[in-house]
Amino acid sequence: MDMNDLLTDIQNSQYLKGWDNSVIFITLASLVAWVVWRFIYSHLFNISEKTKFHWDDLILHALKTPISTLIWCWPATISLGLLLDDNIQSKFSWLATSKKLMLAAIFIWILIRLALNVEHYLLQDKRRDETTVQAVGKVSRLIILTIGLLSVMQTLGVSLRGLLTFGGVGGLIVGLAAKDLLSNFFGGLMIYFDRPFKVGEWIRSPDREIEGTVERIGWRMTIIRTFDKRPLYVPNSVFSNIIVENPSRMKNRRIYETIGLRYQDVDKMAIIVAQVRDMLENHEDIDAEQTLIVNFNAFGASSLDFFIYTFTETINWVRFHEVKQDVMLKVIDIIHQNGADIAFPTRTLVIEPKEAAFLEDSN
Structure with missing residues (x-):
């Protein structure tokens, strides 16, 4: 070296x-x-x-x-x-x-x-x-x-002016290629702005078989948990073309029932209707400020019908049925306390005297 x-x-x-x-x-x-x-x-x-x-x-x-x-x-x-x-x-x-x-x-x-x-x-x-x-x-x-x-x-040195110019043409191409994706995106925006429903609310559509609780609202789709606990993935664009009902935002739940008395209890109809109306007006779970109707309504085939039209304070589904059960049981008690009973389908056979004599001779 x-x-x-x-x-x-x-x-x-x-x-x-x-x-x-x-x-x-x-x-x-x-x-x-x-x-x-x-x-x-x-x-x-x-x-x-x-x-x-x-x-x-x-x-x-x-x-x-x-x-x-x-x-x-x-x-x-x-x-x-x-x-x-x-x-x-x-x-x-x-x-x-x-x-x-x-x-x-x-x-x-x-x-x-x-x-x-x-x-x-x-x-x-x-x-x-x-x-x-x-x-x-x-x-x-x-x-x-x-x-x-x-x-x-x-x-990186990319010209934003050139990019925006290219974006005008490229945007049209991308828009046509991703039409469904963009429609879902803007559908999600409309859900956020119009707010027909939000996370946690119960919604249903009479147009489609869509019903359940909203779990998540994404940019492309909304996740709904049905009542049998199955996830339902709905593209956001669907909500622009269907009717959506939001039961979670109702103010009351309605009780609308028709009850039939026997024809032999016709003389007790007025007092029963009055007592049922009084019971509903004083019921703690019935909203007395809403429409409350109890009236004799129709002559049925085998019953004298009166109907109950009222609203509960609660909108909870489970609690509503508890209140409705209590109301119906109290209606039955009022009917029985007046010596009447609820009708069931019956037929009355009327035999003329001549026909009765003929039947006796034949026997």
Whole structure:
């Protein structure tokens, strides 16, 4: 080995040693910065726990992981740049671009985490409308992602003017190709804005075999849990073309029953009707401010019919049937207390006197 080769080897070893020292220093600096950040975070978290203001907790939680990631990834990018510069004699302009992209990604990540934290916090308050909170959360995350995507494209040198021009033509093509997807998306928006129903409500459609409790309203479809506990996945566009009934928003439930007395109890009809009406007016589970009707209604084939038309205070399905049962039992008691009875299908055979004499002679 000649002297020149020896000098070259010594220079390379010293150069490599300098590179190693730089990477080690950067790694140690990252570790120190991460420890300092964890200390600051723990101190701020302890302070925020003592305050009644919850938004500081949400902001801190949103910053925790992204900042830790930035502390490690940013120096790692610098170390990678040193490594490539030392071993490859060329310019790496994409490293500077990657740093900008990293900052944009971290910023978007923080905002999305903050939006999710705020949504979860608001959903814990049962007084707030769950559907509205979820809708606002989804729209805010969509806006953040859109702005972030545009920022990333601008960083990469993509002309937004050209992109918007292309989007006018491409949007038409995409719109035709994804017609159903877009109709479901805008159908979901209409559900959020018009609010014909929300999560947790019981809905049904007389046009389709759709009935159950709304579990989730997504951008593309709504999940409904039927009463036999099966999930029903309904595209949002369907709700633009059908009638939707929302029994959960009724103010009362109606009792509408027809009761028949025997024809021989005709003289007791008036008192029975009056007592049943009085019972309903004083019943604690009947809404006396709503329409209340008890009247003799019709001459049936084998009964004298009167009907009950009234509304309960409760709209709960189970409780409604309990109240209805109590009302019907009290109606039976009133009928029996007046010496009458409920009619059942009967036939009366009337025999004329001449026919009766003929039957006796034949016997």
